Amino acid sequence: MTAVPALSMTGISKAFPGVRALDDVDFECLPGEVHAICGENGAGKSTLMKILGGSYKPDAGAIHLAGKAVQFTHPRQAAEAGIAIIHQELSLLPHRTVEENIFMGHELARRGILDKVAMRERAAELLRRVGAQIDPQAPVSSLSIALQQVVEIAKALLLDARILVMDEPTAALDERDSRTLLKLVDGLRGEGVSIVYISHRMPEVTAIADRITILKDGRKIWTRPRDAAPISEIVRAMVGRDLKDFYPAVPVSPADEVLLAIEGGMNAGLRDVAFNVRAGEILGVAGLEDSGKGALAQALVGDVPFTSGTVALRGQPIALRTPRQATAAGIGYLPGDRKREGLALRQSVRDNALLTLRSMTGLFTRPQRGALAHDAMDERLRAMDVRAADFGQEVGTLSGGNQQKAIIVRWLAQASDILVFVEPTRGIDIAAKAAIYETMRAFTGSGRGIVVVSSDMPELIGIADRVLVMHQGRISGVVRRGASEEDIMHLALGLADAPSAEAGA
Amino acid sequence: MTTVPQSSPSRRQAARITVNSGLVIFVALYAVIAFLQPNYLEPGLFMNFLRRAAPLVILSCGQLYVILTGGFDLSMGAVATLVVLAASILINGDPETTWAVIGALYAMGIAVGLVNGLVVAFLKVPSIIATLGTMLLVNGLALAWSGGAARGDLPDNFRNLGRLVWRNVPVIGTLPLAALVLTGFVALAWFGLNATVYGKRALAVGDNPRAAELAGTPVAATRILAFVVSAVSAATAGILLGGFSGVSVNAGEGLELQAIAACVIGGAQLLGGRGSVWSAVFGALSLFALFTLLNLLGLPQALRDSIQGLILIAAVGASMWGNRRRT
Incomplete structure (x- = not known):
């Protein structure tokens, strides 16, 4: 294939205070190609996509769309250039209908009055195109997460997106819905849409991607066609070691x-x-x-x-x-939605880990004694290998894995049985x-x-x-x-x- | 992103600066006051400043408890008014009853706090609405009880709490009793937030009540206690106000908003999760210094409210702006 890439990003670098998030990264995606990006949390995937979506400005590097150099200073410009990003957290308005969501910000109007009939027809047509049987007038909150995701995709198609970025699209879906979504992705590829696919689920990546790029610590490790990238190779490249x-x-003695x-x-x-x-x-x-x-x-x-x-x-x-x-x-609980149900994000790592101990002890317990002392908790956090520059920093600044470990430490400290x-x-x-x-x-x-x-x-x-x-x-x-x-x-x-x-x- | 150690000191520093923003503003404002009226640097005038600022500082400490847990208490001013009016009616000129009446005043305050807390925690009414309701309710009751006008006088032993000043105290010269009450209340408020586990529970509840609940935190009890502390602070402030200015049907008017503004100026975050006793103390002192300054400049009283509104918007705006820049 010698087609002009629909998207090409070259030499992209981006630094945040104290962090080199991206270092000279090249990435391209052909028309009608699914290109997967794999990497651990913090490898730079999201930063790269935020640059593509116009949320961040790169320190260095260039972006070309179908051969034309572009520069985005605002997400709206990226959207107008045909880039649609579907985030892990969906951005739909739950109490509005499907069609209202699809046309949000791009309502059709005739002489200043909303043209509801045209919007309904167009919405139905888009939903048919993505192969979904959804009533355009159903409120979004009545749909499952999987169907909401489909609505997001329909919304992207309305703007005639040529480049579709999907960030962990199946993270919240179960097996069956994931398969449906992958089928939809396959269909879009057939229509010539370029799809950038970010996922942690290896079987999915190797099933759907034409090419795979590995990022680690802000650098590109390699880009290979799917056939040259077995899962074991991907995992090794991502973590830099084997995970045998x-x-x-399993313990020998049966429970x-x-x-x-x-x-x-x-x-x-x-x-x-x-x-x-x-x-x-x-x-x-x-x-x-x-x-x-x-x-x-x-x-x-x-x-x-x-x-x-x-x-x-x-x-x-x-x-x-x-x-x-x-x-x-x-009985201790590690909720499925750690940001909404697990953590007080603006409190420190230590305070989050101490939350249950502090909640279950008497009200007049001194906070600095015994198991409640900072040193004791820091010891536990270190034992769990929670990586933070300082356990006094806000837990919201940690990566997902470290946040999850902090919640686990909370329950280990409480000495739960289950x-x-x-x-x-x-x-x-x-x-x-x-x-x-x-x-x-x-x-x-x-x-x-x-x-x-x-x-x-x-x-x-x-x-x-x-x-x-x-x-x-x-x-x-x-x-x-x-x-x-x-x-x-x-x-x-x-x-x-x-x-x-x-x-x- | 990868964790890099050098990013955190700057963040920690930033946190320290926000905590002390109230102190910085207070020192700056007081410096301007002292520039215009150099005798404000004398211990006597500073003590007098503290005496007059005491009710606002105490109210702000109480309000802070509620703000930390993610709510507002709009009923404080009404409780302060109720306390002033009830004191004059119940004491009815008999100094013997003063201490018993003070006990009764606290009981009334705690009752209002419990109602606020129970309504917010169990009926899940947003605190801004629930306490707006109790504010109207308490104000109305107080006015009806007093017959719509202030009557009766407060005996000296009651008024002394706000008014008494000891002279010839070594080092500082004069010492108002109200300044002692102020120090005592701030110390108690500090103790509650820093020397017991309550403070961290309150911060967690204000930050994410759902996560706190799932982690075993007694969310309802934490919220109710915050409203009780707030009401107790309002009763205390009411007792001091009665001492300053005697009986009046609008003794506590607008104090709740001043207390909220004070907490925000001091760096506490509206809707919870961030703030310390020092936010309340220095925020309140800053606000009171500003009022003093406006008086010295000869601005009409009515402009106070406008300026207070501006400050509130500016303070919240600045903290939002800071948050956005950090993320």
């Missing part, structure tokens, strides 16, 4: 003592849930979106409690009506992932238990001793270590009775 022991070894027992757990999202967590066990929970796997986690931590059923910890019945009760009972993890490694880099898996094993190694809810099936298969699979609020089956993704998918889709019908209780 990505998932920690037996029952730690947590749930019987007949019911609420609006759960139907007759019964299972055990054994001492030393990592129990995975799989399922599609809205299968009840999120509701199960929320019930276990008292956020959206069970309305009936019994919960017993080490044989003692416990009440889990509020998160505070769950915390007092020894940890409920929801999407523990979503959007974090591979090295931090490995560290978190290691911590999970060490935690259960001391006779405690973990319930891990995840949409990432390889993760569940790799880390969990057993996996509960949920479908429509029920546990549709339990699979043991060594099961395949197909086994889990089968149960998640509600297609079969539990094949390895091991009693969950």
